[in-house]
Amino acid sequence: MSAQENLLAPLEKFGSFQTRVVIVAYLTAIVVGPNVWMTVFVVYTPPHRCYIPELDDGNKTSEVDYVVVPSNLSNSSVARYIPVVDGNLQKPEWSSCTRYNESTTAGQGNVGVVSCDRGWKYMTEENVITAVSEFDLVCDKSWLAPLVPSCLMFGLMAGSFLGGILADRFGRKKVLLGALVIMCASLSISAFTPSWIGLHVLTFFIGLGGIARTSILTILLSEITPNKIRYKVTVAHILVMAVGSCMLPLMAFLLPNWRHLYGAVGLLHFLVLFPSFIVFEESPRWLLENGKLDEARNLLQKIAKINNVILDEAKLLELGRDRETRVNQEAEKKQSGRRKLSYLDLVRVPFLRRRIIILSIAWLAVNVSYYGVSLAANNLGGNRYLTFFALVSVELPGHILSYFTIRKLGSRVAFMIFSSVCGVFILAVPLLQTVDDTAVIVSNVIGKLLATGTFSLLYAFTGELFPTLLRSQSYSVCSVVSRPSSVLVPFLLYVGEFYHPIIPYSVMGAIVIGAAVGMFFLPETKSQPMPDTMEDAKLQNRFITKVRC
Template sequence: MADPNDILGRLAGFGLFQKRIIAVLLFASFLAGPTTFMGSVFAVYTPPHRCYVQELDGQESSSGNKNDEKTTKFLSTTDPNVSDIISRYIPIEEGADDELRWSQCYMYNNTNEGNSTANNTIKCNNGWRYFKEPGEFTASMEFDLVCDNAWVVPLVGTFLMIGLMLGSIMGGYVSDRFGRKVASLAGMVALTVSSLLMAFTPVWIGIHLMTLVQSFANIVRIAFGMVLINEICPNKYRHRISVSNILLSSVGAAFLPLFAFCFRNWRYMTGAIGIVQIFALLPAIFVLEESPRWLCQNGKDKQYKRLLHKAVQVNKNKLNETEMSELENKRLQVSEEAGEKDTNKEKLSYLHLIKIPFLRKRIIIFSLAWLSVCSSFYGLSLNANNLKGNRYLVFLCVSGAETPGHILSMLTIQKIGCRLTFVIFNTITGCFLLITPLLQSVNNVAVIACNVVGKLFASGCFSLLYAFTGDLFPTLLRSQSYGACSFVARISGGLVPFLLYLGITLHESIPYLVLGVISVASAFAVYFLPETKSQPLPDSLEDARLQSRYNQRIACHR
């Protein structure tokens, strides 16, 4: 079948017209990176806290001499062994990390009468005292999202996953119905507006709703921006530019700690990130063009011709009558072949992924793989606040591991293929997750290192699955396979924040053990899938079925 993209490249060349569109999309991916975990990691961060006691904390507000400064020093510590003053009012409890701390939700009742006993405690009735850094002010502190309201914090991560899930499903309809350009621009506009609105929300539910819109817009922008890149680039550069799009988004996410460090107030941080998105939106409005493949297949003849003439003009090429005639013949050929394909194609749906035995086996294994990778990737990202040490540097290390993970994955796939790469990478991820609880009481630096290495290989698995999943399903079920696996992955990702919450309230080793076991199990299951290295994509059910026989012949030969 004639490719309208090849026609565009051959007649207009690969010049300024294509390069400036690619540059705008890559720049947008870089600037949108910090929005991924903005709300769920830094905006709702909860610092150590205890009940506010008027007899204690009222002194700090009126400090004016050395004695008051000394008292303030004692009141600003989270270590129960430092101050005997607080112990008269606040009981001591054991945290999830087995360390003693001031009770975060209870205080002694009738302290003036000396009845400071464990059986005479009440809930905090006068607010909380937060042990924060200078200038730090988060949404958890503003809305008191602690104790009975602590469940609100992990719910932000759940809304993040719901937005990603809805964006994956609904974004495809918008892209196919209205075009790649419309989908990409709509995602950028929604991302900018939601980031700015989050900075002014008067209630905590506004953070959740704006996080949902952000994640929805982000997946639409990056997914269909990548589709536009693939459909406007020559095949020679397509894979490299697509990988660069993912890498720049990861690099941009690594700048989130810098925003959070410079803007300690969560409203200033979210507002600043929203303003930054405008710098990507404005050039995109004037530079982005529609996909030539989409225009041709949807019968947009006038727009397609106009796009070609504009590309030729911008690239400073000249089109003679012979080339124009060739263009028209090729365009008609594309339309005829597309119509013939639509007439003859077999109707396949999601039900065929369950009805057909060999497809059912593959979709179950891939669903487990997507579930484990999504859980590990987002779990390690969202857990950065729970690690000891400077949370800005910790998140920078954990998020910075994504870039080398993507690069290492692509290099390894070329050598040994997708199947073995996933088995090795996800096994390593699971092993580092499982050994982390053994190091928590020994060395905090080793714990952070395990998280960084785990995130590196989890990132590699994430980019690998986007390539590997489509290799094992026929053309007419390829998009459905992505949708089914992504749906399962986002559901599991939505439960990850509550798994981390169990680590905070019960024991900090719980998330690592659960995620580690799932990672190792999925690596074992993927080993039984066929290898697709050096094989063409299957077009029909029979092509997909023969992939298993091809791997059996390879095994016998070995």
């Protein structure tokens, strides 16, 4: 046992210090849970048409007259002003972006149409105000609505890249608290932003702070909790975030104005900010690895006192000598010309290159399916609040199901089954839209459950295919390659809204099924040890299924 392990051994129990940190961590997880999905309600585009003063000044057009195109147009007052067009399901509906000229009516020949130069009339639930209806992000500006969740995905991508680097460089606590402040400030300012430009910029920082908080806090929890419960604590952290996501539909229903929703979530972030500054401490392991022995001594003394354990301070002196010896040994290895593994080996070595390419495609497919079926909640019909609740609540059984499936079948086979079946249900969604809204929602929910399961399976499987010194780098490559696909998902759904809903679901389903096929060419890892060296990883090729003609 090393000096560092001896030093931390008395703290290898779940004491009062860890209890406080975990409680506050889970509180932040609950309030952060809604962040990723708030754009579903913020950029909801309600049915709309051109604003007609003769109809809308002081009058409220009935929902039937507004939404449904009557069989006898002469009986509808709207028909005198608004033309009828074919929707994306080839069903007649009122035009969203044009109206008849003032001097013409629907019954006259050679009728001219003009754009909605007087604004729009939105058909929403009582008191519902979205960013789309407030800033009129429709027709010519309709592409700005899907840009909001895309900005969030850009933030997730940037936060994934910067969070780990900054945490390794400046410490877990500073970057974690900084991420919480960024989220709190961005959400609060968003509630008062006067323009759609501010909304887009602030949404980017909400995503950046959210993913940085999640990744760094997961690392911090794993570094301060005992080995025997470390996995349970970190998994529970993810599940608590899912619980927070389940609260979002209720909040959106009670706060129909998008500004009030942002303000309420920002207030919750503000409430957990104070206990976070008080309870969260730097990781003792990070301090020790970076040679900050004085800070490590003070922190360990504090933790030992809280947990009522004895700290062997003599080990700190031994640790200092061990660290100096380790630095000298690393310098000798460098002088001897021994090469360390790097990102380039993932491309340079043929069998690693094949694995990283297939896994990157799989990560891309999982991102597309996971975010695609979630962000499409507004387009599925039925009650959009209940539909979204169903989509986020299935994440819990999705993670649990993947855990037991891995134990039974192994990561590779389980992923192939989950991914292929997920693709089938995603492909079925647009086909069922002409049949029944309930069938559409059920198919989409099952697709989300399986997409969540594939996420868990892919995390486990990726780490089992690379040697220890390339394992974290393989995760980084797959994550960076897959993130741009999630940025494009909102625009993929946008194409489906304006042309045909079969387009985005066909793309998502085909990619997910293709990822399942690609897994056939990777080795099976069930009952096999994790590879430590390059030679161990290469030996896994013995377990690739042979393809025979």
